[in-house]
Amino acid sequence: MRIFDYYETGDGVKVTHSDMTPEHNVLVFFDKGSQHLEVTLPEGRIVENKGFSNSQAAAFLISTVRGMKSIMDYAQRGGVDHAWAL
Numbered sequence: 001m002r003i004f005d006y007y008e009t010g011d012g013v014k015v016t017h018s019d020m021t022p023e024h025n026v027l028v029f030f031d032k033g034s035q036h037l038e039v040t041l042p043e044g045r046i047v048e049n050k051g052f053s054n055s056q057a058a059a060f061l062i063s064t065v066r067g068m069k070s071i072m073d074y075a076q077r078g079g080v081d082h083a084w085a086l
Contacts, residue, residue, distance in 0.1 A: 003029070004074065013060075019075050026075040028064045039064045041072060 006015040006028070013035075018027040027047070030037040035051035037060055044065045049057050064071070 017071055017075055026072055030060050041068050
């Protein structure tokens with residue numbers, strides 16, 4: 001599985017995503033220090049949460065689902081940098 005940078009929030013949470021799996025799923029990762037959260041797309045479900053509060057996790061889930069179309073497209077094209085270069 002390849003991992004691509006997506007963005008970093010103002011408070012230092014790094015957001016990355018996987019490439020698209022053969023089953024057409026993408027994992028989105030939120031990391032800050034020892035805190036880690038994973039969301040699966042297109043299902044829009046939190047798979048793992050280590051250290052983020054419930055309200056933080058909910059906000060990450062909402063932002064992931066809102067950006068799902070772009071994230072899924074970037075995952076197919078090799079990440080946001082590659083998609084923007086086309």
